[in-house]
Amino acid sequence: xxxxxxxxxxANRPRxxxxxxxxxxxxxxxxxxxxxxxxCWTCFQIYIRTKFTRHMEPYKVKKGNLSTKKxxxxxxxxxxxxxxxxxxxxxxxxxxxxxxxxxYDVCVVHIDETAVTGNATNTTPDTAATTTSVDECIEKLKxxxxxxxxxxxxxxxxxxISGNTTVEExxxxxxxxxxxSTSTSPSxxxxxxKLCTLLSSLNSRASQMDLINILRTRLLVEIAKQRNCEAxxxxxxxxxxxxMVLAEVTKGRGHALPWLISDGPTPYGPxxxxxxxxxxxxxxxxxxxxxxxxxxxxxxxxxxxxxxxxPPIKAKNQTIDEIMQKFFDDFSNSHLSTNVVKTAExxxxxxxxxxxxRLGLCEICGLPMDExxxxxxxxxxxxxxxxxxxxxxxxxxSGSVSDADARIYCLEPPVGEEGLKERRCYGCRxxxxxxxxxxxxxxxx
Numbered sequence: 001x002x003x004x005x006x007x008x009x010x011a012n013r014p015r016x017x018x019x020x021x022x023x024x025x026x027x028x029x030x031x032x033x034x035x036x037x038x039x040c041w042t043c044f045q046i047y048i049r050t051k052f053t054r055h056m057e058p059y060k061v062k063k064g065n066l067s068t069k070k071x072x073x074x075x076x077x078x079x080x081x082x083x084x085x086x087x088x089x090x091x092x093x094x095x096x097x098x099x100x101x102x103x104y105d106v107c108v109v110h111i112d113e114t115a116v117t118g119n120a121t122n123t124t125p126d127t128a129a130t131t132t133s134v135d136e137c138i139e140k141l142k143x144x145x146x147x148x149x150x151x152x153x154x155x156x157x158x159x160x161i162s163g164n165t166t167v168e169e170x171x172x173x174x175x176x177x178x179x180x181s182t183s184t185s186p187s188x189x190x191x192x193x194k195l196c197t198l199l200s201s202l203n204s205r206a207s208q209m210d211l212i213n214i215l216r217t218r219l220l221v222e223i224a225k226q227r228n229c230e231a232x233x234x235x236x237x238x239x240x241x242x243x244m245v246l247a248e249v250t251k252g253r254g255h256a257l258p259w260l261i262s263d264g265p266t267p268y269g270p271x272x273x274x275x276x277x278x279x280x281x282x283x284x285x286x287x288x289x290x291x292x293x294x295x296x297x298x299x300x301x302x303x304x305x306x307x308x309x310x311p312p313i314k315a316k317n318q319t320i321d322e323i324m325q326k327f328f329d330d331f332s333n334s335h336l337s338t339n340v341v342k343t344a345e346x347x348x349x350x351x352x353x354x355x356x357x358r359l360g361l362c363e364i365c366g367l368p369m370d371e372x373x374x375x376x377x378x379x380x381x382x383x384x385x386x387x388x389x390x391x392x393x394x395x396x397x398s399g400s401v402s403d404a405d406a407r408i409y410c411l412e413p414p415v416g417e418e419g420l421k422e423r424r425c426y427g428c429r430x431x432x433x434x435x436x437x438x439x440x441x442x443x444x445x
Contacts, residue, residue: 032287041291048280048288052087055263055276061099069104072229072271073148074220077110077137079305080235080277082298083285087276088233089145106148109223110138111216113155115192116199137299144297151223155212158219159191159441161226194439201435206319210251210431213321214365218442221268231272239282241275242337243324245344250320252427256367257347267356268366278341281334364428364440 022028022040030038034047059069073088075081088106095102112134134152142150153161195215199208224232236244241261248260259267263274277285286305289295295302328337356368424432432438 031291034284034287044287044291048083048284049087049090051279052084052276053091055274056091059103061095061101061103066101068102069231070227070229071104071106071231071233072220072224072227073106073108073233075108075110075235077134077299078235079289079298079300080237080240080282080285082235082294083288083292084233084235084277085141085145085148086292086294086297089147092147107227107229108141108145108148108150109220110134110150110152111155111219112152113212113216115154115156116195116212133299137297140297153219153223154192155215155219156191156195158215158222159194161219161222194441198438198440201438202432203434205317207431207433207435209319209321210427211364215441218268218366221266221271222442224271225269229271231274234273234275235277235285236275237277237280237282237285238341239328239334239337240325241278242340243321243328245340247321247324248427250324252370252430253365253367253425255370256365256425256427257344259367261341261344267361267368281337282329283334360423362425362428363423363443364432365425366442367425369423370425 020029022030022043023037024039024043028040028042031041032039032044034044039047059071071088073081073085075085085108092102092104092106114134138150138152141148199211202208202211220232223229245257245261248254248257253260263278264272266273289298289305290302327333359369359371361367362369
């Protein structure tokens with residue numbers, strides 16, 4: 001007797017309950033609910049690595065091309081940068097396994113800010129790690145990721161890195177010295193003294209942290225130049241980028257958002273800025289850290305990362321970056337980060353490159369200068385009519401503003417005229433308000 005299986009028989013065949021299986025592979029039980037999907041650890045790992053791999057297309061191994069590129073990974077020893085390091089290690093190991101070689105080598109750089117902030121990089125005082133724990137963390141990373149080179153550079157070496165001093169000399173010197181910003185008789189020529197003098201000339205903690213963030217980025221760029229690294233990798237998540245967008249707009253650097261959040265070339269040089277986790281939330285990165293057992297390699301504990309942080313300082317002393325980060329770290333606001341970042345990515349000024357060449361770069365942040373509102377107003381002035389009567393007036397009588405007019409208002413005002421005496425954008429003017437002439441270590445001209 002023959003039996004014929006119909007589609008109705010297949011449809012009526014008993015199946016496991018859908019809620020008890022991963023929504024993607026339909027095989028394993030779910031381990032995590034991600035973006036309203038219950039998925040297993042294997043599928044979650046594939047999801048994270050797929051997002052990462054999309055940004056690694058320029059670093060694929062190709063036949064006939066035996067050149068090796070050098071990449072710099074900036075690590076704060078926090079959660080995101082630790083996951084980025086682990087993912088880069090996986091990607092490079094996969095290339096070696098399949099092609100017997102890798103397209104790139106990685107130099108991992110940690111900027112030590114302990115001497116000026118009193119705590120570990122990018123941490124608050126209540127979660128700060130001691131110098132010993134940072135050393136132990138770096139040693140653990142060296143043991144677990146032997147393919148990578150690790151360098152620890154103090155922030156104050158921004159004053160010497162642009163000279164003839166190499167990164168190796170700085171790293172070896174920093175390893176043998178204990179930096180103390182409270183020394184009673186410091187030498188006036190030491191980089192640490194110069195940096196402390198610079199920060200003490202600022203009138204608020206917000207201004208100090210703003211310039212520390214700028215100096216950290218500039219130091220990483222200088223190290224990348226010295227070591228001939230093609231790109232700098234940051235572990236910034238979508239959550240952190242959303243906080244950065246609103247914080248920079250509030251500081252007065254909204255005109256430079258295309259430079260600040262876009263992946264690609266920067267005004268600082270040919271080095272690329274790449275953020276492979278820009279499409280991932282902070283909660284997803286924390287979940288990956290837990291599943292991959294990466295907490296021992298970070299100075300941030302699992303308990304600290306998964307609980308709501310307490311304000312480390314008085315509210316009036318909190319910076320705009322800390323306020324925005326706390327806002328987006330709140331789970332109830334997590335859906336807003338995508339909208340903020342995606343909207344900011346659409347911002348593109350048609351004359352942005354022309355503005356950088358025409359007006360120059362800010363001497364502090366190194367980003368293109370912003371035009372004074374008075375210049376923008378002059379650009380929209382009505383031309384002088386045929387009777388010779390002025391509509392709104394014009395600096396050159398033709399209804400347009402020349403480059404010289406823009407420079408008068410933005411960069412180099414003549415003696416006795418109101419305006420800036422230094423090439424500083426609005427955001428840096430606010431941060432350095434009252435500081436006077438400062439000893440800035442990086443030259444943008």
